[in-house]
Amino acid sequence: MIWDYTQEEKVDRKLELLEFSVENVPALIFRVDKSGKIEFVNKEAANCLEYDRSELIGMDVWEIIPDYTRDDRLKFWQRLRKEKMISFQGALQKSSGEILPVRVNSAYLEYKGKCYEFAFLQDITELKEQEEEMDYLLYHDSMTGLYNRRFFEEEFKRLDTERQLPLSIIMADLNGLKIINDSFGHQKGDEILNAAARILKNSCRQEDIAARWAGDEFILLLPQTGEVKAQEICQRIKKESEGVNQDARLPISLAIGSATKTRPKQRKEAILRQAEEEMYVKKMNESSSIKNDVLEHLLEDLRSKGHEKKEHSFRLARLSQELGEKIGLGDSDLNKLSLLAIVHDIGKATLSDDILFDRRPLNEEDWEEIRKHPERGYRIALSTEKYAGVADSILSHHERWDGTGYPQGIKAKEIPLLARILAIVDAYDIMTNKQVYKDRISPEKALQEIRDEAGEQFDPELAYTFIDMMEDKISELGVSM
Numbered sequence: 001m002i003w004d005y006t007q008e009e010k011v012d013r014k015l016e017l018l019e020f021s022v023e024n025v026p027a028l029i030f031r032v033d034k035s036g037k038i039e040f041v042n043k044e045a046a047n048c049l050e051y052d053r054s055e056l057i058g059m060d061v062w063e064i065i066p067d068y069t070r071d072d073r074l075k076f077w078q079r080l081r082k083e084k085m086i087s088f089q090g091a092l093q094k095s096s097g098e099i100l101p102v103r104v105n106s107a108y109l110e111y112k113g114k115c116y117e118f119a120f121l122q123d124i125t126e127l128k129e130q131e132e133e134m135d136y137l138l139y140h141d142s143m144t145g146l147y148n149r150r151f152f153e154e155e156f157k158r159l160d161t162e163r164q165l166p167l168s169i170i171m172a173d174l175n176g177l178k179i180i181n182d183s184f185g186h187q188k189g190d191e192i193l194n195a196a197a198r199i200l201k202n203s204c205r206q207e208d209i210a211a212r213w214a215g216d217e218f219i220l221l222l223p224q225t226g227e228v229k230a231q232e233i234c235q236r237i238k239k240e241s242e243g244v245n246q247d248a249r250l251p252i253s254l255a256i257g258s259a260t261k262t263r264p265k266q267r268k269e270a271i272l273r274q275a276e277e278e279m280y281v282k283k284m285n286e287s288s289s290i291k292n293d294v295l296e297h298l299l300e301d302l303r304s305k306g307h308e309k310k311e312h313s314f315r316l317a318r319l320s321q322e323l324g325e326k327i328g329l330g331d332s333d334l335n336k337l338s339l340l341a342i343v344h345d346i347g348k349a350t351l352s353d354d355i356l357f358d359r360r361p362l363n364e365e366d367w368e369e370i371r372k373h374p375e376r377g378y379r380i381a382l383s384t385e386k387y388a389g390v391a392d393s394i395l396s397h398h399e400r401w402d403g404t405g406y407p408q409g410i411k412a413k414e415i416p417l418l419a420r421i422l423a424i425v426d427a428y429d430i431m432t433n434k435q436v437y438k439d440r441i442s443p444e445k446a447l448q449e450i451r452d453e454a455g456e457q458f459d460p461e462l463a464y465t466f467i468d469m470m471e472d473k474i475s476e477l478g479v480s481m
Helices: 006-024 043-049 070-083 125-139 149-159 177-184 186-203 227-243 268-304 310-326 331-343 346-350 353-357 364-370 373-382 388-396 417-431 443-453 460-477
Strands: 028-033 038-041 085-093 099-111 114-123 167-174 209-212 217-222 254-261
Touching: 006 043, 028 043, 043 085, 070 085, 070 099, 070 114, 099 125, 125 149, 149 209, 149 217, 149 268, 167 186, 167 227, 167 268, 177 186, 177 268, 177 373, 186 209, 186 217, 186 227, 217 227, 227 254, 254 268, 268 331, 268 346, 268 373, 310 331, 310 417, 310 460, 331 388, 331 417, 346 373, 353 364, 373 388, 388 417, 417 443, 417 460, 443 460
Parallel strands: none
Antiparallel strands: 028 038, 028 114, 085 099, 099 114, 167 217, 167 254, 209 217
8 A cells, every 4th residue: 555645744734733833822822621621721821830841731720820719710711701701800829929920811612521721821020010000100290100190090099088088188298398499400300309208108007198289288097087086197298207317417308288078978079179278377477487497507507517606706896897888888788797797608518518617628629519509598597588688699609890700790889788798807817817718817818818809809999998997997906906
């Protein structure tokens, strides 16, 4: 008998190709019988689940599917036989216990009188991570990590039920953020925002929701929380903010308002508005105080490090007043001179300690930072009611009569009068008192330096008036001052 092997060889080649494809395709392939017993797995499935293939074959599917039962299998089989093809996302459990998220395409197949499920699974770990990241970004504030306004509004709607009553809201506004941003830059402002967010989050219970409501505003949603408990949480936030100091120079202050919904018919929008109005009232009362507190903290920080001593400020105030009286200034300007003497170098508080106190030679980058301190001081003073009146003089106290000063390069009488007075008095006091980098010189030599710089660094008319005033004081005492 002569056999024709041609057709048989073609079939064998097709089977070999099919087997090769099944074994090497980047998908997990299972053949499962009606009862849920695994009859076949490919190499990719065994590798991904960290089993030997022989271990998987003969297993029941619920042994590798978390929270899956025989009843679940029965229901799924009935559905598969009816629909023929089912696609869904699920999960498998590896031999290590780790969960593997997968996308499943299951097909119903009848072959030689038996029924099977052929399942083709794809590892979607990376996709799930991307989805989780997108969900996080969708519902969280990217900077503070708190929930965002969108999530809060959805949760407020969900929790606005009689079962959750009483339902309380707390709103908090970070005082003084603008002065911090203007003085130190937005990076420092962001640090303070994050510190405030941590305080609010730590003051909440696990079931509460803390969210960033707007730029410097936060909001808390407290289900099953009455007014008394809400007030306790407000006090806890206040206490925590007083004890936390992100930077010794920058206090954290929160204006807080709260409201409680106690009856089902109360509109949630009215409760929200009530908490917001209470917060704004407190902010109006506290805002001016916190701005002044920030400035006082900055001054105290400079003094504590020995850079801007109180004695220097007092001497400047006294000499400025005397020169101001000499040229006939009124009480208002004399009072401004005293303030200016105290805060003229407030912008230096924004400089790093290595620039202010390191004895190393300063490079051009350091000097560039130093030359910014009048502008920073100007912004700090301008944001406070108490010191806004001397902001222009702070900006100009390093300008020169000949126009070669900084930061604006203005000259002569373009420079505010109070800044011209301070420049002379400040130079004299620095020269006649010991500094970190140089020894003091005599009052006579200091006055000669001012005379030499009259018309270049200093207003000549003011300079000669100051020289006459100081020489009269020296003459009265009969000795060098």
